[in-house]
Structure formats: structure tokens, C-alpha cells
Amino acid sequence: MTRIDVPDGSPFGIANLPYGVFSTPGAGPRVGVRVGDSVVDLAVALDDDVFARPSLNAFMAQGPRRWAETRERITELVQGDVPDAAVADASEITLHLPFEVGDYVDFYASEHHASNLGRLFRPDSEPLMPNWKHLPVGYHGRAGTVVVSGTDIVRPCGQRKTPADPAPVFGPSRRLDIEAELGFVVGVGSPLGRPIPCEDFAEHVFGAVLVNDWSARDIQAWEYVPLGPFLGKSFATSVSPWVVPLAALEHARTATPPQQPEPLPYLREKEPWGLDIEMAVSWNGQVVSRPPYRTMYWSPAQMLAHMTVNGASARTGDLFASGTVSGPEKDQRGAFIELTWGGREPLRVNGEERTFLEDGDEVAIAATAPGPDGSRIGFGEVRGRILPASCAPGNERAG
Template sequence: MTDVPWVPVPDGSGFGIEHLPYGVFSRPGELPRVGVAIGDAVLDLAGLTETGLLDDRRWFASGSLNGFMAAGRAAWRANRARITELLTDAAHRERVEPHLIPLTEVEQHRPIEVADYVDFYSSLHHASNVGRIFRPDSEHPVLPNWRRLPVAYHGRAGTVYVSGTPILRPAGQRREGPAAEPTHGPSLRLDLEAEVGFVAGVPSAAGRPLPPDAFRDHVFGFLLVNDWSARDLQAWEYQPLGPFLSKSFATSIAAWVTPVAALEAARVPPPAQDPEPLPYLRCDEPWALDLTLEIELNGHVIARPPFSSMYWTPPQQLAHATVAGAPLRTGDLFASGTVSGPDPAQRGCLLELTWNGEDPLHLADGTHRTFLEDGDTITLRAQAPTATGNHLTLGEVTGTIHPTPP
């Protein structure tokens, strides 16, 4: 057996043997089932269990990853090792190859049944920019609690959609000036937010907070997230309790979930935290991730935010989410908040890139944007290093803006 897969993997595919992300797919006339991406194909895990090549616990003949995610870390590790063996040992090729299906022949579905959805606000650069935009006269753009805890809001699980789902422009109350009366209508300041999320697999008991070092035992994997935001609706509704309708209309996630194990080589030290976090938030391992995101608007790359610059790390987010006693559930989705870096070209949303519309973004085709227009397509991508010096590519997230329904 060799570490090189016998399955063809095109150069630059990002879906090599070191990645093996999980998703849910179907072929015409068939029910959805679980698969793993390799090169330009999806490996049908349900089909492999029928032949006895994989352990079958009713995990894979399913329309979601939740059953397998709940099985726990030992099962995840064993299954990943077995799939690696099946795809690298040529002795298995004859039996495995019939279960490889070209990605062009399948429909991809939302990979998880979302239990709860929480969106954090963990980029110091993003929070600082937002503070400067909306509180220009304040001496401190970041509020006092921000450096003490991972700020978050609770989102809507029912409007988390798989990549490629059309995004309908939301309508709601908005006010066009401090003295103006609110009106109701389609959002005029629709935005994207480039984020990285993680998905819970193993649940926890109510009243039992999880420490940061429990992350690997409970979290199944990572995926890209676009937290679509209606900035005009948000500005009017968010005080005093935070966003509601401005965020709940749609959140897009990738069709592929990257296992935690695939990103071990991407772990790097996070930015220094000052003041030192309270004991329940202290993490003994470096858990920033060396992911480089890419935001594409209508085929033009407009920013490349670095995820390694995030102030609060995923294990700290998990610890904070459970410290008050809330149980973790299989399928809980936690998003990072907008990923932004220190440079203007590393900002993760149009609010920052255009400074709330004051500095329009000029595209290579001669058009410009302040916020998203109907027909615009946003695609998010991300790359991470692997242990062999290669790169893996997270499943992309794409969405096209459609007009508000009449």
C-alpha cells in the first residue's frame, strides 16, 4: 500500500487523499446518501457498506451526516483510516471503483441537519472597523466586553441553506436617516460575510460546560459559511438586543464538511490575547487555523481574508457557548463571524470593503458596488496547508441574489 491514491486527482483540485471531506449527494431517481469527495468524484459510502468494505451502522444510507457525526471520534478516525486504505491500496480498486461517481453526475445537498446555529464576532480587525464606521468619535472602537469573551448572536437553523441555493433579497423595516420615519421594503444594503464554521458531532449533557481541550472529542469538522446580512435592516433593529430579521433570512454553507483531522497541519498560534482570558477560556494548544479565504464577486476576486488572524479560536467559542449550561447537540453549527485581516484587501464583507458605501468597490469589468445587486453571485473559497506541503481546498460556498418576491 502507498500514500498515493490510485484514484485520479487533478493538480490543484484540493480534494486529495489528505482531505476526504464528507457530504450528502444523490443521483437522479435515488435517495440522498453520504459520500466523500476525492478528486473529481464522490465515493459512495452507502454503496461500500453494502459490499462489506465499510462498517455499516446505518450511518451512510442517510440524508445527513448527523448519525455518523454522533458516533464519535473513534468512529471518525477508524472510518477515515479505512477510506484512505481503500483509495490507496490498489488491491481494493476493482471493488471500490464502481462506487466512485463523477461530481458532475450528482446533486449535492445540505450535509447536516442543523440543530442550533450560533454566529460569533471573533475578528478583532472586523470589530474594530465596524466600530470606526458606526462610532467614529469613540476613543475605543471595540467595546469593553469584546476582549473578555467571544461575542455572538443566536441565528435561525431553518434558513441555513446549502451552497448554490438562490438567495432572495429580504424585505423589512429600514430607516434612511436619523430623523426619517421607518419604511418597509427590500433591503438596499445587502451584504455578504465570509466566515468559517464548525459542526458539533458528539452531544454534551446540560449543565456540563465543555473545556477548550474537549474540542476534538465533540467537533466533527469545519466548513465555509456566508452569513448574508441586510445592513439597513440591521442598523434599525439591532438595538438593544442585536440582529434578527437582518440575519435570519438566509445563511449559506458548503456542501462538504472538512474533518478536524484534515486540518491538524494547519494549526498555528493565535494572536496574543490581552487581557488574559478567564480560566474557562484558556486553551493549551495553538488553535488558530492557517486558512486563506477568497471572496469572489461575479468572477472577480475582491478580498483574501486570513483566518489565522481571528482573535477568538474555535475551542474558545465552544467553551463559551456551553459555559452557562447549554447542552451541545449533534448538528449544532457555530460560525466564526466575518473574517477580516489588517489590510484593506483582507476585509471580509462589503460593509468594510466600501466603508459602509462611502468608497465604492471598483471591479475589473468596469462596474462598481457598494452593496449587492440583484443578479450578483458571491463565491467563497479557502485553502489550508497539509502535512506534506500541499494544500487542501475547503468546499466552496456560492449564492446568487434574486429579487424580493412580489
């Protein structure tokens, strides 16, 4: 038997217990829980085949009562002796995408981010579009290109057209960017035609992950009118390997910023689902931004309510993300397009002036949240490195 030692100050203490999918040289992917510097194999520790699968979906679909019972069992288990065969060193495992992604929706819930982009793209107009404070704006992404942290990202190719170009050209993106976000994973779905009200958020959402919604700003700028993001977003979205359960975030709950005008009734929250989460964005090892999630205008409960209010169904494994997390200060902006003000104000990264991502660059996003008794809950990180484009770097023009 093994007694797991949790180092003082570990972001993966007993109050956290995030779920992930891992493998070892001798066994394939299965579900585990992170405790300190160890991972507990739940199929072995709890003698339950639902955890012997390569994703969390089957367990998540069992619902909030089962989630609570399992969390209680794991808490009791890891505070005592755990079977030796159920314990692995976190540094010696391979982590996988923790859930099978159903649908993927990305929102635009930061007023600071939306206002900054409005000032960049529409300097002579109001920063926010007329609908922005009435509903959580979002778009449907591509579930098949959601990848786990550590997956290399190939620079995307597509059409670009600057105002100075007489016609569009094709080639690799020259303005490759990141978006530091928080994502939410649906555990229990909903039938077609039945919206999920704000107050039922915790009955459906299993937990949260970190998200980097990689963005090709030049491709996006040319294509997004009139239907919104497409190829500029769909090439890759990275998520962290550990899913922090909602139960672990109880001490992080806070009110959203004041919402004026008052939202329509279906978006009004009886209990606030704002979250006090601190993020850190590192570019080639240097922290360049610390976005605060507590400043997000729309809460995840409001996002889910809006996503389903038209009767759209939700499914186990659906992922919806917050959109870029940005605060009021320059060093709190969660995208490089904001940090460099469209490339006009370069950052110094390891002594070099930088604007957008170059081949070989690596970005890591980490986050923590308040836990009990002054502790911190960790999300781990979502990390990705840029590889050169696989398309010909031609300069073909549309004809």
C-alpha cells in the first residue's frame, strides 16, 4: 500500500482532485485523478470499469449525484493507504485528451477584450457592437481539432488580404495569435427543444479546463464578414489535460461585473457563477500577461443558457469556452493582438521585439483559483509549440 504525500502548497491538493486520462508504458489510456505529484488509477483504486476507458465521457454522463459520491470516495481513499498498483508518478505518465469532444462553442465574454478589438478594428465607431451587452456572443468551432496540451500546432494556411492588397493571396498565416480562455465541459446533456436555465448549470457541467484558441488573425480578418470565424480558428484549439471539477471551484465563485442593461429573464442568475481565477501566459518561458477571469462580463451559466435557449441540445463532452480573458490593464490582456496593439507596439520577449508567433515559439497558459483555508487550486497548464506551415509558401493571387 502507498500513502500519498502532498507537498505543502501543491496546487493539486485534496481540495482539487482533477480528473484526466493517462497511460503508462505497461497500460493504455484510462481515467486517473491528480493528487500532489501522483496520479491515482481509478479503475484499480475504486474497482470500477467506468474508469478503465480512454475518456471521461461515460463517467461524466452518470450525473452530479455520482460525481459527488465518487469525489467523496476519492477524498477518503487518498487520505489513507492506496493500493500500490493504483499509484503512478505524475512525471512518468503520458496524458491524453481527457474527454471525447461533442460540439465546441467559443464565446466572446470579456468586455475588455471585445472593447480592445473594437477600438483596433473600428476606431471611429463604438467599441462594442449593439448586441454585446444583451447576449453572450459566440461561434461554433470545430470539435475535431481540439487537442490536448503538448500537441504541436502547425501554422495554418489560407487566404489573406490586407487593405493594401489589390486581391487576396494564399499562404501561411503571418499573424498567428493565441487566446487565453477557460473552457467548460458538459457532463449531462439535454434533449432537443429543452433549454438549460442558468440555475441548472451545475446539474449539467462537470468541470473546467484551460483553453488556448489559436487564431490566425490575418485569415480571420479577411473571412469573418459576414458569417464569422472559420478557417482562422478551426485549425487547432488546445485544452489542458486535467479537468477541474466544479466542486473544487466553490471557493472561487464570485459575482460577475455589473450587467447593464439588465439581461433578459433567461439570462438572469439567482446565484452568481463568476469565477475568481488568475491566469498566466508565458511566451517562450517569459510571463507576458496575467489575465484575471473574475473580470469576465458573462458567466458560464449564462453562456450555457444562451447556447441552448433556442432548443439546441447539449451532449456529454460538449466544450464551450469563454473567449479571450482580458483585464483592464495592458499586462492583463489575453491575446497578442491586444498586447501588441495589432502589432504596432511590440513586446520584448527574451530580449527580442515580438508581435505575433514565429515558428518554434512555445506558449503556455497556467491558472489557479482560491481553495479552502487560503490554499490555491491548480489547473496545470495548456502548452503548444508552433511548427512551420505544411502548405507551399506561395503568393498566388485569386484570379
